[in-house]
Amino acid sequence: MLDAGVLCDRERAVYLRELIEAIGLKYDRTLGMSSQAQKLLRGAKEEVEQWIPGGYIAQGSGGTGGASYCPWIAIFDPDETTTAQRGMYVVYLFAADMKTVALTLNQGVTELRKTHGGAKARKLLKQQAEAIRSVFNPADVQDLEATIDLRATATLPVDYEYGNILARIYTLTDLPTEQEMVADLQRFVRLYALALEGREEVRQSGDAAIVTAPVAKPPPKKKTAEFKPKSDADYRQTIEQQVIVKTKKHETLVKEYGLFLQAAGFEVATNVHPRDLVADRDDAHWLIEAKIVKAGNGVHAAREAVGQLLFYSFFLYEASVPVGKVALFSEAVGEACVQLLEQLGIAAVWKNGHGWAGSPAAVAGGLC
Structure with a gap:
């Protein structure tokens, strides 16, 4: 365990x-x-x-x-x-x-x-x-x-x-x-x-009891026209062109972790749409996807992270390029989810106190 x-x-x-x-x-x-x-x-x-x-x-x-x-x-x-x-x-x-x-x-x-x-x-x-x-x-x-x-x-x-x-x-x-x-x-x-x-x-529901103004919603995601890709390059172009709406909580989490990685000697970039951030140190490249755990539902957050990490690492990188994968969470997602991520070759990191906690792969990579 x-x-x-x-x-x-x-x-x-x-x-x-x-x-x-x-x-x-x-x-x-x-x-x-x-x-x-x-x-x-x-x-x-x-x-x-x-x-x-x-x-x-x-x-x-x-x-x-x-x-x-x-x-x-x-x-x-x-x-x-x-x-x-x-x-x-x-x-x-x-x-x-x-x-x-x-x-x-x-x-x-x-x-x-x-x-x-x-x-x-x-x-x-x-x-x-x-x-x-x-x-x-x-x-x-x-x-x-x-x-x-x-x-x-x-x-x-x-x-x-x-x-x-x-x-x-x-x-x-x-x-x-x-x-x-x-x-x-x-x-x-x-x-x-x-x-x-x-x-x-x-x-x-139309209940008049709610009187505070609703929070302004982010702009709708841009829809990509339906297409039948002929190659991996077609997939990559579509992925890179999609519009992804980030919440303020999400942006805060990414910023906090990025600053931690910089202090730990990583070169960090966040202008790498649609990825959340990437980090490089000692010839190792890490693809990092951040997820806010909503109402304690770590399973949902982990499932989303797995899908994005596997998809992006396959379509946005050449097969010959080694890519480390990191799922970053706003809080702990539970031991079972961490075990699954490790089996899939994905390091897990989550907010813990003033710092960051992580799976064995994350510790080994100096990611927390």
Whole structure:
């Protein structure tokens, strides 16, 4: 049996439990923006990203200009939003009395406020939260909270309360174990992906409860006219001419891994359409395809990677050219998928903490 993966970059510097606890214990809005807790919040991006899949973005905030009543650390799907002002996101919301912190699937209200005013925006936000919550199997979320109390009367904290879809409430003096907190965060990121899909299903059903504007869709893929190729060159021309739409999460994952490979001494290129990226070092050439694992479905991501890698390596390279193949994933895809990839001659790499983990072939090639 293969090892579940080897962590090939720096060890985790901070534990999630320690980070959340430290902010809760140290935060005091009367100390302004230069306090130790504010520094922890501003540095949360680098730390929190070790616990979430590649392609997602983390951000911490204790206010803009002045210290806020309820500081937060958010996780954004960049295809949905990169700000707490609009769209849906996962966020740790600290209560104003610093006694509890809520891990919540929440929604931005700023855009709704501009259109409808405060009172109507809150009503619409709550209505939309109920509609999104309804798409989940009750048995899957029965242990989560439909309401949160941030112990504040200021505008933004109350908005957050109305925007809550699902939440887990922690007492800051009695936090669960590190393992439990990481599992909860990763669970909420998966619920986030499912909620985004569910919201659009509700919208398409004509339900008026969904009031936030839909995310702008990427341009449609260019369709290639039907043809009967006479040679491999015909296939290659068709493949190279196709238009492939990349999501922001996908682009972020490719960028992060490309920077890692560059630091490891590889020559990396991303302008190699339709491939995601290629890397060269020590006379070895690697063809790399990146896949976002959606809602924890590693099988689907691995299947897509296999198809593209085998297809591209066959049609885009001469038979005499040795090509190493790498499937890059935003998170672990499971031991069985890794074993299959290894049997097919494909190295597997996935985001793991601050670094990258990989299959034996990936480790041997210096790819993680």
